[in-house]
Structure formats: structure tokens, C-alpha cells
Amino acid sequence: MSKSGICESAVAIFAANERRRFIESNPKSVALAERAKANLFNGVPMHWMSDWSMPTPLFVQHAKAARFTDVDDHEYIDFCLGDTGTMFGHSPVPIARAIAEQANKGLTTMLPGEDAVVCGELLAQRFGLPFWQVTATATDANRNVLRWARAITRRNTLLVFDGCYHGTVDDVMVRCRDGKTVHRSGLVGQAYDMTQYSRSIPFNDIQALEAALAQCDVCALMCEPAMTNIGMVLPDPGFMHKCRELTLKYGSLLIVDETHTISTGIGGCTQLWDLQPDFFVVGKPIAGGVPCAVFGFTEQVALAMTDAQENVRKDSGGHGHSGMGTTLSANALAMRCMRANLEEVMTQAAYDYMLPLAAGLAQGLRYLFKQHRLDWSVAELGARCEFQFCATPPRNGAEAEAAFHDSLQIALHLYLINRGILITPFHNMTLCSPQTSHMDLDRLIGELDGALTALLAIPGARVAST
Structure with a gap:
């Protein structure tokens, strides 16, 4: 039945x-x-x-x-x-105007303009995190944040909740079955065992959360404040604050992905519930429908990122490649639209x-x-x-x-x-x-x-x- x-x-x-x-x-x-x-x-x-x-x-x-x-x-x-x-809404007037204005001023140059500076200021004011980076999609943002988390903590394992959604990041394509982490069904062309460095636990299960973190190999807990892609699942009272408490206790970072939950309010659940993440990600709506995403982070994390970069340079003997990028990230059109969206639409x-x-x-x-x-x-x-x-x-x-x-x-x-x-x-x-x-x-x-x-x-x- x-x-x-x-x-x-x-x-x-x-x-x-x-x-x-x-x-x-x-x-x-x-x-x-x-x-x-x-x-x-x-x-x-x-x-x-x-x-x-x-x-x-x-x-x-x-x-x-x-x-x-x-x-x-x-x-x-x-x-x-x-x-x-x-x-x-589709094609808000300020976004349509921003696209038209930018169309004859250049779409992508691999260099920043003043819009980027203003967007950084607006993002910091709205979400309470001082430093920001811009990508083309939330998937890219989550991939980048995961690399930074591993570099900062020098740990490899990512912790996620069963049924989570963080775009198409390979590391999150796992489920929890009978207490064990397994590959998500239906994956095409999966060549390596993701369960080696990804761990999946049930949402709202504090005991499972602490047991997973207590192994002291978790670089970060990547989570939505409320699950939105397997059917909406709201957190129990106090659960998200327990996530913050336990990640701090066991030396893991907290990544809050608000690509969907930004519908909660102008600062998302992060501001509404005072979640205090180390990293904050938001994608789809941030530029009014133009492909764009951002991730923000604390001053402490920024310092750790700088140290991690320096350590990589010393270890590799050169500049190397961060594994993060894409040439269309933070392009001029996206930055212009994000500015218009933050100032006039997402109010x-x-x-x-x-x-x-x-x-x-x-x-x-x-x-x-x-x-x-x-x-x-x-x-x-x-x-x-x-x-x-x-x-x-x-x-x-x-x-x-x-x-x-x-x-x-x-x-x-x-x-x-x-x-x-x-x-x-x-x-x-x-x-x-x-x-x-x-x-x-x-x-x-x-x-x-x-x-x-x-x-x-x-x-x-x-x-x-x-």
C-alpha cells in the first residue's frame, strides 16, 4: 500500500x-x-x-x-x-536593464571592474561574512569550498546528510544505507570509490553526527540548513546549532549551502537562525537568473586559506594550479547583474x-x-x-x-x-x-x-x- x-x-x-x-x-x-x-x-x-x-x-x-x-x-x-x-520573477526590469547596459561594455575579460567591488561590499553587509569569491554555478562554488576545506584542515573526508543536494559535486553523490555510506544510485561513468573520502549520515540525527565527526578525519560538514531536494525536510529545533557546536569541537569546518534555502529571508537561514558558518554558498538566484554563484567565508578562514596557498607553493616549488577557476567566473555581465539584483531586486x-x-x-x-x-x-x-x-x-x-x-x-x-x-x-x-x-x-x-x-x-x- x-x-x-x-x-x-x-x-x-x-x-x-x-x-x-x-x-x-x-x-x-x-x-x-x-x-x-x-x-x-x-x-x-x-x-x-x-x-x-x-x-x-x-x-x-x-x-x-x-x-x-x-x-x-x-x-x-x-x-x-x-x-x-x-x-x-523572470527578467526583472533591473536585470534586463543591466544586461542591456553591459552588452556594449564587454561581457567577459578575466579582469574585475567596479561592480565586483560593490558586490563584495553588498554581500558582506547582507550575509555577515567579510570575504567573497564568485563562480559560475553553486556546483563550482561547492567544489571550490571543498578544496579549501581540505587544504585548510589537511583532512580529506567530507561529511554530508543523506539525500543532500549540492549540485553535481562528485563527493556529495553518496547515500546512507543501513548505517553505511554507499554510492547514490543512477550515477553514470563513476570511475572511483567516493566512499573513501565521503561520509553520509541521516539529517536530524545528533548521535550519528557526533559519531561521524569524532573520527577526527572530517574536513567539513557540507549541508543545507533544511533539505530541499529529496522532499523538504526541516531541521529539528536546535539541530543546526548542534552542527556548529560539534564541528567546532572536532576541528571540522561548517559549510552552509543556501542555494535553495535563500527563500527563507534576505540573509537566508544563516542570518535568520544565526548559524555562523565558516563558508556560505548561494547560487542560482544571486544574479537574477544570470548564471552566477558566490561563496563567503570568515576572516579566520581567509587567513587559513592564505597559509594553505603558501604551503602548497613551498611543497610544489612553484605557483602550480589551484584546481579552482573557470574563465567565465565573475565575468562582467554576471557582476553587473548581481549588483543590480542585490540593490534593486533581492530586497x-x-x-x-x-x-x-x-x-x-x-x-x-x-x-x-x-x-x-x-x-x-x-x-x-x-x-x-x-x-x-x-x-x-x-x-x-x-x-x-x-x-x-x-x-x-x-x-x-x-x-x-x-x-x-x-x-x-x-x-x-x-x-x-x-x-x-x-x-x-x-x-x-x-x-x-x-x-x-x-x-x-x-x-x-x-x-x-x-
């Missing part, structure tokens, strides 16, 4: 109807998908773009604010927003609007599930909320994964897409932007109500949940 309380055979009938509707309603997307197969692997420019709930990829024509239009001229309310990449006023809106959505979802007699839970984190097919919010990645009902999720997503609403794929997460309206929330809840009404009307749809 599924925890969702919905019978698989009913889901199959419901999903088949929605797939037919999508194919009939999107002839141009279907045609483009077929044409794309000739030159794009799986018919898409990045393979995971074919993993959505649609039977064929949906092709976008243009996007603005909290909406986008596909090539068949259907308009959608967007609660995905590039999975946080466009958290403040306190934006959060003051987004946060209560998302809280209202979460409340509406809870009421809806109660009306349909479904034991589903709703988790909230700032402008973000998510519904899960279990009665009690999960406390770790394994519990969140156990609540998955993939076919049901896919069917519900497709129903919403067929009616002009997009939520984050691969789980049931929504994000409210400064451009999202109360009417948009009503539409989402109303359409989801329609989906559940139709699904539960199928004979035998409802089963006892487990």
Missing part, C-alpha cells in the same frame, strides 16, 4: 487521460520535440529536461514575471521559477511580500487535503512550501524518500500543466515570487482541487494509507 492513500490503478487511468490531453493540446511542442531528436541527445539541450511529467518536452516561447508562454501560446503561472534560479520588500503569500498557500493546501480526507503533510520554508504524501513531515532523507509516490506526483504535475500551472518537477514544491498574486494562489489550489476530485472519483481510487 502507498502512504499516499491513492491506488496505483486509479493513478494510471488518470495519468493516461492527461497524457492524451497534453499531446492533443501541444502540437508545436510535440513537433519541436521530434525535430530536436536529430541533434539534441534525448531531444533536449540538457538531458534532465526530458525527465519532467510531460510525455514530450514543453518548449517555452517567452517568460516574464511569474508567467511564461509556450510555443503553442498557452500561458502558465510559474511556481517553479527555474527551481529558484528566477526566484524573484527586504520583496521578501516581505513573498513570505506571507507562501504561508497562505501552505494553509490553503492543508485545508484542501483535509477536505479530500488525504493524510498529506505540508512543509514551509520562507517563500517555499511543499506537500508530501505522508501524514507526518519527514525528519530525514530516508523518510522523505519513503513517502514518494512517483506516478501520482507525475500525474498531478501533468494535470496542472495541462491547465496552465507549473510547479517544481521531481517533487511537489512551490515558490512564490514578488510577481506572484493571490489570484495565482487561488488558481493553483482550485486546479489541484479539480485534480484530486477527478482522481478520487475513479472507482477504487482510495485505499488505506500505510
Whole structure:
């Protein structure tokens, strides 16, 4: 039996109807998908773009604010927003203006401009860490931070939480199974054993956390303040402060990745909960949708980084190569957009609007599930909320994964897409932007109500949940 309380055979009938509707309603997307197969692997420019709930990829024509239009001229309310990449809406006016202004001033030169200086000042003021570096993606930022952590501590092992998400850093592609660290399933072309220098433990498990750190071989704990990619998992009260306490006790660094959790507030969970990390990472939304990420660090860490560089130079007998870089990092366009985003878009006023809106959505979802007699839970984190097919919010990645009902999720997503609403794929997460309206929330809840009404009307749809 599924925890969702919905019978698989009913889901199959419901999903088949929605797939037919999508194919009939999107002839141009279907045609483009077929044409794309000739030159794009799986018919898409990045393979995971074919993993959505649609039977064929949906092709976008243009996007603005909290909406986008596909090539068949259907308009959608967007609660995905590039999975946080466009958290403040598609093409905010200050970002569009910054792109236009920079377009004729040079896009990348491998040299800094004044925008870089201003961005450093703004980041320090906002997040409370004095020193910053800029990369193209949060994956790059996390890779760089991990190298620094290993160099500073002269330890090799990285500690992560089971079900974590830190981009495509190789070292985090591990899971915890029966108390042992194993490779994440589905990895392609994995050539070496990552469990040699990566360790995975359950989230919210203080005993496992201390046991892992007490081996005194952990360079850093890399974590999200709340897990967001395996289904939202919130920290127990005091858990994140215990992470700080125990990493200090055992000589490990604390890396806080807020690429998703920046939805919590203008300074993220780091400021809201006073987490005091050694390194802080944020990616996707920091430049208003232009590829860019940053990592900040303390003065003590900066001094240790300088010492580590000097030690490497002495050991190698020359300048060498740090293993960190990419020539497009901190390019002029990204820095201009980041400055505009920090000054004019990613503001306190934006959060003051987004946060209560998302809280209202979460409340509406809870009421809806109660009306349909479904034991589903709703988790909230700032402008973000998510519904899960279990009665009690999960406390770790394994519990969140156990609540998955993939076919049901896919069917519900497709129903919403067929009616002009997009939520984050691969789980049931929504994000409210400064451009999202109360009417948009009503539409989402109303359409989801329609989906559940139709699904539960199928004979035998409802089963006892487990």
C-alpha cells in the first residue's frame, strides 16, 4: 500500500487521460520535440529536461514575471521559477536593464571592474561574512569550498546528510544505507570509490553526527540548513546549532549551502537562525537568473586559506594550479547583474511580500487535503512550501524518500500543466515570487482541487494509507 492513500490503478487511468490531453493540446511542442531528436541527445539541450511529467518536452516561447508562454501560446503561472534560479520573477526590469547596459561594455575579460567591488561590499553587509569569491554555478562554488576545506584542515573526508543536494559535486553523490555510506544510485561513468573520502549520515540525527565527526578525519560538514531536494525536510529545533557546536569541537569546518534555502529571508537561514558558518554558498538566484554563484567565508578562514596557498607553493616549488577557476567566473555581465539584483531586486520588500503569500498557500493546501480526507503533510520554508504524501513531515532523507509516490506526483504535475500551472518537477514544491498574486494562489489550489476530485472519483481510487 502507498502512504499516499491513492491506488496505483486509479493513478494510471488518470495519468493516461492527461497524457492524451497534453499531446492533443501541444502540437508545436510535440513537433519541436521530434525535430530536436536529430541533434539534441534525448531531444533536449540538457538531458534532465526530458525527465519532467510531460510525455514530450514543453518548449517555452517567452517568460516574464511569474508567467511564461509556450510555443503553442498557452500561458502558465510559474511556481517553479527555474527551481529558484528566477526566484524573484523572470527578467526583472533591473536585470534586463543591466544586461542591456553591459552588452556594449564587454561581457567577459578575466579582469574585475567596479561592480565586483560593490558586490563584495553588498554581500558582506547582507550575509555577515567579510570575504567573497564568485563562480559560475553553486556546483563550482561547492567544489571550490571543498578544496579549501581540505587544504585548510589537511583532512580529506567530507561529511554530508543523506539525500543532500549540492549540485553535481562528485563527493556529495553518496547515500546512507543501513548505517553505511554507499554510492547514490543512477550515477553514470563513476570511475572511483567516493566512499573513501565521503561520509553520509541521516539529517536530524545528533548521535550519528557526533559519531561521524569524532573520527577526527572530517574536513567539513557540507549541508543545507533544511533539505530541499529529496522532499523538504526541516531541521529539528536546535539541530543546526548542534552542527556548529560539534564541528567546532572536532576541528571540522561548517559549510552552509543556501542555494535553495535563500527563500527563507534576505540573509537566508544563516542570518535568520544565526548559524555562523565558516563558508556560505548561494547560487542560482544571486544574479537574477544570470548564471552566477558566490561563496563567503570568515576572516579566520581567509587567513587559513592564505597559509594553505603558501604551503602548497613551498611543497610544489612553484605557483602550480589551484584546481579552482573557470574563465567565465565573475565575468562582467554576471557582476553587473548581481549588483543590480542585490540593490534593486533581492530586497527586504520583496521578501516581505513573498513570505506571507507562501504561508497562505501552505494553509490553503492543508485545508484542501483535509477536505479530500488525504493524510498529506505540508512543509514551509520562507517563500517555499511543499506537500508530501505522508501524514507526518519527514525528519530525514530516508523518510522523505519513503513517502514518494512517483506516478501520482507525475500525474498531478501533468494535470496542472495541462491547465496552465507549473510547479517544481521531481517533487511537489512551490515558490512564490514578488510577481506572484493571490489570484495565482487561488488558481493553483482550485486546479489541484479539480485534480484530486477527478482522481478520487475513479472507482477504487482510495485505499488505506500505510
